[in-house]
Amino acid sequence: MSVDPSAAFHDHDHDACAKTALAQAEEICAAAGARLTPVRRRTLEILLSEHRALGAYDVLEQLAEGGFGKQPPVAYRALDFLVEHGLAHRIRRLNAFTACTQPRDAHAPAFLICSECDAVAEAPGAEVRAALDEAAQEIGFVVARASVEAVGLCPACKGDGA
Amino acid sequence: MSVDPSAAFHDHDHDACAKTALAQAEEICAAAGARLTPVRRRTLEILLSEHRALGAYDVLEQLAEGGFGKQPPVAYRALDFLVEHGLAHRIRRLNAFTACTQPRDAHAPAFLICSECDAVAEAPGAEVRAALDEAAQEIGFVVARASVEAVGLCPACKGDGA
DNA sequence: TCACTGTACGTAATATCATAACATTTGAGA
């Protein structure tokens, strides 16, 4: 299951894209013996509804509209669960979260954040990670987890992606 | 002027290391027509006093001890100034700031954060950045600014750096 | 010298993001 990493930046059948991701999430949770409960599922749906990063409080608000709890921990717990299971990512630069567009692929994503339209895409980051590992190794540092986040212009916003 | 990027992770003449950085900062500001005022200078000294990232409120506290203002904007403004002029970096993963160990070199630093001792080193990130640019280019994204941050173990903490 | 101007600094108030602690509910298995 390989997804076009630039989907976030151009028109696509987003309903299908979200539906696929949800179905994958079900499978992944089942395989891991984890429970994709209603709040968690709904949280993922909310994230999937846009290729943007949403703040925890944005998510919370939408959860509350759906009858779930109104307090921050409700959102943070669900988001933490999703991140833990690789179904979402935390974008530190934005203090926000985004659905993972290629769950199950063990991946080292590099996030590309468009400063114009706020879209966030997950680029394949294997090469980046390899370069990072090498740079670290040269000074004897062992990388456990890395976050690579770039701000710039997406194809559409820089004008040649239409 | 090339500095051992792993200095953060082992013993070195830290006084000299900080003094050099301050002297460079003076020059850089002079060249840019920017004013390294007392608060800004003191803020840089505070950051330079350790190879760790300090939170804005930590910095603020130390500034206040030195007779400067006690309100958050005092620290944030000075820190923003330093970041803008390449004299410090913001570590998003830690919501914190660290002095730049190689100002003036136009560099694309990759930050290595030791999860044991909290030291932060700036590894040369040119290769990493190149890999990122390439990955981005493949989907038509143009990177303006990137942050590469890794958490892991420094040589000393993983046991072979003593 | 003096008014003007822009930058920097100080403070109050508030917005935004995140977690600790504890009570209650739910669901799977003994």
Place this chain on the structure above:
DNA sequence: TCTCAAATGTTATGATATTACGTACAGTGA
């Protein structure tokens, strides 16, 4: 059914960051 652990909910608070506004001060030109 009973029990335990996981999940959910709430209150309260902590940590990080910004807006808005007033004051001081250095440099410039009349």
